[in-house]
Amino acid sequence: MGIPSPSDEVVQIRHGDAAGDPTVVTVSCPDKTGLGCDLCRLVLLFGLNVLKGDMSTDGRWCYIVLWLAASPPPRARTVAWDLLKDRIVQLCPVPAPFGVDTAYLAAAGLALADGEPQVFLLKFCCYDRIGLLHDVTCVLCEMELTIRRVKVSTTPDGRVMDLFFITDARELLHTKSRREEAYEKLQSVLGDSVTSCEIESATQDMSSCLQASALLPPLVLEQMFSEVDVVDEQSNRSRSDSRLSVTMDNSLSPVHTLIQIQCGDHKGLLYDIMRTVKDCNIQVSYGRFYAGQKGRCEVDLFAVQSDGKKILDQQKQRTMCSRLRTELLRPLRVALVNRGPDAELLVANPVEVSGKGRPLVFYDITLALKNLHRRVFL
Known part of the structure; x- marks a missing residue:
């Protein structure tokens, strides 16, 4: 006997009647520890603000209602509501058949565990300009490509070589069509100055550098x-x-x-x-x-x-x-350190016990630097 898929009634999205009215998202599904946190993280990832919210649960089934609005400019992005609905449905536990609770299914080994996503390396070379890093980050966010690590290098003549270690929420980056879509969108922001742009599977040695962390001075x-x-x-x-x-x-x-x-x-x-x-x-x-x-x-x-x-x-x-x-x-910890002619900006954000970091931190940092007309040298 198979486990039934969540029905369309698990998540309902109702848009406001007039311009400016919030969109109401209703979630009704089996409960699980941390579901509210996971849902709020997803809402934040899609660039939405929660204006009002109600949540109730009896320990087995929960009911959540969120009144959402898009972030004001300059952070505003087009909201893919259908995609948001799909992602929320994926978050929700599968309703258990015939009153068998999800804890029993997990104990019986019937609940599927999430595997580690495959890591890819995006590398490109082009001439630098103000806002380049943020524009690339925007493309990756809109394509649901999660940034795991970035290495930026700038030469004295203004050329940059950027390395992005990324994962794909849709798990399609190994396909030719998905990569061509990424190349096309990246070309639109990199411009004619780009000399190369490649996406390849990260090797074991490449992936190992994701675990490395920079050593910061004690002060x-x-x-x-x-x-x-x-x-x-x-x-x-x-x-x-x-x-x-x-x-x-x-x-x-x-x-x-x-x-x-x-x-x-x-x-x-x-x-x-x-x-x-x-x-x-x-x-x-x-x-x-x-x-x-x-x-x-x-x-x-x-x-x-x-x-x-x-x-x-x-x-x-x-x-x-x-x-x-x-x-x-202090949702973020920020420090500015003088390094001779350069300034080093350090931003630390909390990571959940589950290992998930705060969404869009790199997006917000690069947006701030773009608005301040600051270039990223390294």
């Missing part, structure tokens, strides 16, 4: 990850406008702990919250999110621990609240 690490700086930043903000508040309350529900968050809005805010909750192994039974017109957001999460009980331990409460404050104050 830079301290500057980027100092908890003292985060505490000072929290203190300064609380004195100036009291925009950030994270509290936990066990008196309003007999079975759940209420996590209340009030803060200013930023790109990927809901993802940062759900990622932190997921990594702390906290399960959300009901959640509500609202972003006001003045940039102030309110979040209510009724949650339990992995054992299904309230979060009663005071130390766990303090640790959870502190971590949420840190992630909301």
Whole structure:
């Protein structure tokens, strides 16, 4: 007996009646730990902002409604709604037949595990110009080609050789038609100055460099990850406008702990919250999110621990609240280091326990540099 595929009713997308109205995405499927985080990550990956959200679950089945709007210019991109729907359906657990829960299927070995995607190497040579790196990044994002690592080299005469280690969400980059599509779109942004552009399967030696990490000076690490700086930043903000508040309350529900968050809005805010909750192994039974017109957001999460009980331990409460404050104050860590005639920009972003990084970080960095008319030399 086969496992039934998710029906079209798993995900529904309803666009607003008038221009500017949000698009409502409704998801109804079996529940799984971290589903809210995975969904928010996907929404962020497609360049969408969550204006309002509701989520509820009984532990077996969940129901999620998100009111979405495209990012304002200059980040705005054409939203492929049909593709977004397909990707959300792929995220959702398959409904189990005849009341058999998905945990049983996983234990029986019937749930398919995701394999490591094949890594490809994109390399091209052309003359440099402001915004080149961002334009290439835009093409890769629109084609669902995930950037794993980049090496940029610029010669004194203004030529660049860029190496992009990428994976394909559609798993078609090994085909001739998919590569020709990539070449055509890359040619449109590289222009006539391009002298070569190739995509090939990365060898074992090439792929091994993906695991290598740059060694940063201790002073830079301290500057980027100092908890003292985060505490000072929290203190300064609380004195100036009291925009950030994270509290936990066990008196309003007999079975759940209420996590209340009030803060200013930023790109990927809901993802940062759900990622932190997921990594702390906290399960959300009901959640509500609202972003006001003045940039102030309110979040209510009724949650339990992995054992299904309230979060009663005071130390766990303090640790959870502190971590949420840190992630909301500093979703990215940024440092600027002088290197003689050049400046080195360092940006660090959190990675989920599952190993997934924050989406579109490289896209946003290159966009900022393009808007500031800064070239990337190395």
